Amino acid sequence: MEIRRLESNKLSFYRTRHKFENYAEFSTVEEFISCYQWANKNKANFYILGNGSNTFFSRKKIRTLILKNNLAKRINPINAEEVEVSSSVLVINLLKYCYENSLDSFYYLASVPATIGGALAMNAGRGQEHNLTIYDFVVSVTFFDGSQIRTLKNIEIKRSYRETIFTGMNNLLIISAIFRFPYKEIDEDPIAARRDWSKKFQDYNSPNCGSVFKYGDRKILGKLKGLKMGKANFSSKTFNWINNYSEDSIFILILIKFAQLLHLLLSKEIGLEIIKVD
Ligand SMILES: Cc1cc2nc3c(=O)[nH]c(=O)nc-3n(C[C@H](O)[C@H](O)[C@H](O)COP(=O)(O)OP(=O)(O)OC[C@H]3O[C@@H](n4cnc5c(N)ncnc54)[C@H](O)[C@@H]3O)c2cc1C
Secondary structure, three states, rough: OEEEEEOOOOOOOOOOEEEEEEEEEEHHHOHHHHHHHHHHHOOOOOEEOOOOOEEOOOOOOOOOEEEEEEEOHHHEEEOOOOEEEEEOOHHHHHHHHHHHHOOOOOOOHHHHOOOOOHHHHHHHOOOHHHOOOOHHHHHEEEEOOOOOOOEEEHHOEEEEEOOOOOOOOOOOOOEEEEEEEEOOOOOOHHHHHHHHHHHHOOOOOOOOOOOEEEEEOOHHHHOOOEEEEOOOOOOOOOOOOOEEEEOOOOHHHHHHHHHHHHHHOOOOOOOOOEEOOO
C-alpha cells in the first residue's frame, strides 16, 4: 500500500475527473492506521471513501488524502438471523443474502450503490416521512477511533436524518457491523420491485449522487427542477437531484451555490446531504 497521485473520474458517482494529490487504498486496519499517521504527520485532512455515491469532489486538484476502503468483503452468519458484515460489502450484496435466506431487510436500499460503511456513516434510508433507515436492523458497529478499535451498540450511536458520528471528514473508520434480520416470508422479489420503482421515479439519465440536500425549502427546490447551468442540471424528473454531463465539477458547484443563495436571500434553511471534499 502506498500513498500516490491519481487522476480519475471513477471516485465519485458524479463521474467528475480530478487530480488526487494523495490517494491510497487500504485493505487492513493496520494499513489504514499507517495512512492515518501519515496524515497526522503531514497535517493533511483525510477522507474515508466507500463507493463514492454520496461524494462530491469540488476542485480539479484534490489535496485531501483520499483513503479508499478495500477491506476484505465478508458476510459472516452468526446465527439464522444475525450476521457480521464488513464495511466494504456493497449494500446490494447483503440484500441478496437476506432475500436468499428469507430475511426481512432494508430492501428499499436496493437502488442505492453504497457500501455498508457508507450507508452506516450516512444513516442511509428512505425519505424522511417514512422514518426507516439501515439502523432499524443494526445491532452494533465496530470502528477504529484513531487510537483503538471500539464497538458501539445501536442505541449508543448518535444520529439524525442522513447524519451520524461517522459522517463527513473525521477519523472514525467503520470496520464492520452486526445486523439482525428477522425471518420473513417473502413472495415478490423486493430487490427487483425496488429497482423497478427507482427506474420509474428516479433520474438515471446521467451520472448523479441521488438527493443533493438533506433539508431545504420544498417550494424553492421545486422551482429549481429542470434548471440547467452549463453541463449539469437539477433533474426535471426527480426532486432535489442533480444530473451531471461533464467531467468538470464546476457546474454542479454552481447549482449547489445557487440553491444555497436563494435560501439565504429568502431566509430559509438548507443543508447539504452530499459530502463536499476539496
Ligand atoms: C442513484 C442513487 C440513489 C440513492 N438513493 C439513496 C437513498 O434512497 N437513500 C439514501 O440514504 N441515500 C441514497 N443515495 C446516496 C448514497 O448512496 C448514500 O449516502 C450511501 O450511504 C453512500 O455510500 P457510499 O459507500 O457510496 O459512501 P461514500 O459516498 O463513499 O461516502 C459517504 C460518507 O460515508 C463515509 N464513509 C464511507 N465509508 C466509511 C467507513 N467505512 N467508515 C466511516 N465512514 C465511511 C464517508 O467518509 C462519507 O462521509 C443514493 C445515491 C445514488 C447515486
